[in-house]
Amino acid sequence: MPDHDLDQPGPEEPGESTVDWAALPEPLRTRLAELGADALGEMAKVDVPQSLRPVARFAPTKRARLGGAQVVAGLRDSANFRTAVVEWLRKNRPSTLEITSPDPVTAAAAAVLQGEEVAPHYVELVSRRVGDATLRAERDAAITRLERAEVELDRLRTERAMLDDAAERIRAEAEVELERLRKRLREQGVKLREAKDLAASAAAEVEKAQLNAEQELKRITAERDRERERAEAEKSKAQRAIADAEVARQSAREARQADEVRLALLVDTLDGAVTGLRRELALGGTGPRPADLVRGASAAQGAVGRVEDPAALDRLLALPTVHLVVDGYNVTKTGYPELSLSDQRDRLVHQLAVLAARTGAEVTLVFDGAGVVAVPAAAPRGVRVLFSDPGVLADDVIRALVTAEPEGRPVVVVTSDRAVADSVRRRGAHPVPSAVLLARLGRV
Secondary structure: OOHHHHHOOOOOOOOOOOOOHHHOOHHHHHHHHHHHHHHHOOOOHHHOOHHHHHHHOOOHHHHHHHHHHHHHHHHHHOHHHHHHHHHHHHHHOHHHHOOOOOOHHHHHHHHHHHOOOOHHHHHHHHHHHHHHHHHHHHHHHHHHHHHHHHHHHHHHHHHHHHHHHHHHHHHHHHHHHHHHHHHHHHHHHHHHHHHHHHHHHHHHHHHHHHHHHHHHHHHHHHHHHHHHHHHHHOOOOOHHHHHHHHHHHHHHHHHHHHHHHHHHHHHHHHHHHHHHHHHHOOOOOOOOOHHHHOOOOOOOOOOOOOOOOHHHHHHHHOOOOOEEEEEHHHHHHHHOOOOOHHHHHHHHHHHHHHHHHHHOOEEEEEEOOOOOOOOOOOOOOOEEEEEOOOOOOHHHHHHHHHHHOOOOOOEEEEOOOHHHHHHHHHOOOEEEOHHHHHHHHOOO
């Protein structure tokens, strides 16, 4: 090498780093990682630190993204590596080493790599700009959130106003409907009182007609007896006297029949009037009667006897609108306990269906619901089949059925349970032992 080459000045070595690498802002770290990664791919192996040699084998497009942290650490810890990066940049990208660049990130990266004394100031400038950008972004985001909140608040206010209007409208409609219902209730009360007065008047007329019929019957009977005595006392008289007595008896029978016909006609007339009144007031025949809903008075309860034979049961089942309530398992376990519970239920249901068809009685069959896996989907016509809910006894369901019926309707309860029989008797129902019903079903 010629001696004059020794006198030529070499490239200026970068000075010692004067910045806090741990405090570098993220844009500056990213720029340093990109510059170091670009130089790393064409650098002599001897200038590459041991920790960066795996990164040097990465593809150029992945080197800064995957090994950026290692590249920045190499620039921080290895002055030789930093010097090699600066030399590569002087040769290939000299503009990146100009600290007078208008881009503060580029100027700061050049100052840090070359160890310039102003490097901390550039780093601070970049950090301040990053902070300002962050604050601006947060401010813009806050403004955006505020605008959205104001829009949402306006929407909620509008919805609340609409809901308030709707609530006020509904309240007004409800008040109108309530007043209408009150007026209708008052009108129904007046009609109900009129119906009660008419029913009481009809009952008084019927009672009066019955009393007149009884008095007339007694009078006719007494007259017939007197005529009979007179005829017997005058047996010796002529056939004419006997014929007169027969005529008198015939007249008495005809008068009694006429009175009975008049009484039946009066009863039919009153029944038609009551039926027409019920139809006019839209009162159903199967529901409770208005008098059943009156509170403050109780009807007199007659003594209910115990039914001991099928003939007495038939007389009860012949009563109008009679309701037959059956304690299911009490009957089946008395009559055919050898069958399974399912077969017991099926047999009793079909027997009661035949009985209901022949008598016209309303039949309700109650079973204990505990342990029942599958409840039948439908019962035969004329039989209502009920299963008690979990935790409820069939006995309580039977009591509730009896209590639900209006006073005066004949109710027959079939059970051999003494406690159930006594409780329903107190409620006005007719208790019937299970054996009596089984004897009656045996004739079906």
